[in-house]
Amino acid sequence: MPFALLKYGLNNDYPFEKDADLPAPTALKRRYDVVIIGGGGHGVATAYYLAKYHGITNVAVLEKGYLGGGNTARNTAVIRSNYLTSDGVRFYSESVKLFQELSNEFNFNIMYSKRGQLTLAHTDSAIRGFRQRTEVNKHFGGKTELIDPQQIRELVPTLNMNPGHQPVLGGLWHMDGATARHDAVAWGYAKGATQRGVELHQLTEVTDVIVDDASGTVTGVKVKQGSAEQIIECGCAVQAVAGHSSLLAEKAGFRLPIVSYPLQAMVTQPVKPFLNPLVSSPAFHCYVQQTGRGELVFGGGSDPYPLYNTRSSLELKEQLLAHAVELFPFMANLKLMRQWAGLTDMTSDYSPIMGLSPVKNYYLDAGWGTWGFKSTPICGKTMAELVASGGKVPDLIKPFGVERFSEFRQVNEMGATAASH
Template identity: 85%
Template structure:
């Protein structure tokens, strides 16, 4: 095998795709069947599935910045399905399955790495919650187990089993926990969509939405007006702002979410390790960097700045989990915007405006839902019927009091 691989790599005649880049910028057309606001993972995934599986190619993806430059570029790339509710587990389990085959589907390496996620329980109440969560996951397709302290030591020998005087009593071991390159996912979807005729317009900001007699008819941009048959909104932390242009008031509050990464070291940590009690999670990338993340900032703000307060508190908890990390150097710190709903579940599907579709409320779990979100939103646009998988996430649930409560399902509880 090594000799064959070397022979393939040195062969001047091996297959090479000449047109691997995205198409050059072009003028906006006056009309599109579908306009997608937001050129992040969700936006380009929806465009991809519309083109590939439904034959809808007169589509424009409008991005005010650059491809995947919003929350898609500002996350920690965790993929998992170990949620609390049956609705959440079924939805994210389908996303995990799609992630596993994306590299082959794109013919483009997204660097998917199945590593497992370990969530720590520091109290009897947490253990009881993990036991229930395990059974829900098993029943609805997730691969999750409850493991004891000895099994945790074997998985992560370097872990401090008594961080901050809160002994580790058990662990939620999610076998399907994984990571992937977030920018590669966005580029893979964008490449597949544009090859099929979808237009991607970067540096194109939507400044208004035209609604006539309760139905969307077009959008206004910094490059002119465009008429359309329908609009899909996929703008993450700016969901409330963009929806307001169409006269829609969203049950969403936006908070900053920060993360940071160290300089690279030799590999020692394979699983993703999180502690909801300490509001901290740690993973090591394929390049050897250690990524730290935690809960959102405790105040609403439309800003992606980073803060010293968060850095100090988050790193203090990380050092409690892995004391030897105190000697490591931090390389960079960044922030994103989380669009949080009151029940910590997304808002997907129809809106009060006809032909205006919502993809919002993702909070801290938007990246991991990218493939299944794109697939279901494309099905909704193409057929006009809400897929069964996303019916529970309709915005109308807040009027009927049928919330899908995922509070505490994050790796670091908010």
């Protein structure tokens, strides 16, 4: 074995490079049919479905950092569809279904793990809200039930049912709730897309969007690799840049009803498995889950004021952890291992902005706030449909058009986020 290693060390021909998941980088072409700005889960999923279902492979995914290095790497990997509005539930349910098949489809393990998600009610009004969500979910084929404190005790014996002055009165038990390895989702889509001929260009920043003034149509993008800038022509472009959506839209010449807030999350040292469901409490602004490695992941709401910065703040940590410890008192003995933050592009109705933009052939995939990871597959699929049809908005994402903000047709999901913000 050591000799074999030495042989490979002295040889240019590494055996494993032939089986690398992603092809080596190539030079940028002068023109692509589709340019996707942002190489996160949504961007590569769109590229994947464009290639797989629509045969469109002259596609470049441009990523200023590395594949899946933005919010795809920073979310808390919750998959669920127990939303409030019928538009929301229909959309997220499709996503949950697609997630279940992804490992097989990619031939690449995304570590999908169906755990069920439990949302706690501490007030009568929360119970009423859960009743409504249960019925809406059932109507669209989801597996969601309203459960009582005894059932909660059986599901999560370690939960403190009487935290502070807010006893747990009931719970929304969403059996479809799941988690998956978030990086692997991006890797799987990127692998599948590049195998079909899509080009993924990392460390390639889009510095400007070129729009033909006379027709109001996007014609290309200006990109920067290292210090070299060049212009790439495109038939159409998709922007999928999460927290930086407003800044990119400004380059394309329009504004978005989005405000960017940091969202901080953290993870403890690993412990023995004890927590199967994902547990969240909107009243406590807190959700907790145990990963396959045994670590506990904590997340809460976005920061209380807008900022383009992923710094850590003591006040948010204190608040979030105080609540987590109230729900699971023994967690006070655990040590935090890591903390991080992502930039959430929040809309005022807590639903995404998908579809057409004021610029022709320039498609929007933005406003993903704190609900972006769970929608990765369906978002990729519907955005690919939109691009392939030349701008015919699929029914599933019609409610999410940016025009809803000037027509007062919001899709209010504020009550259905895992932690209220």
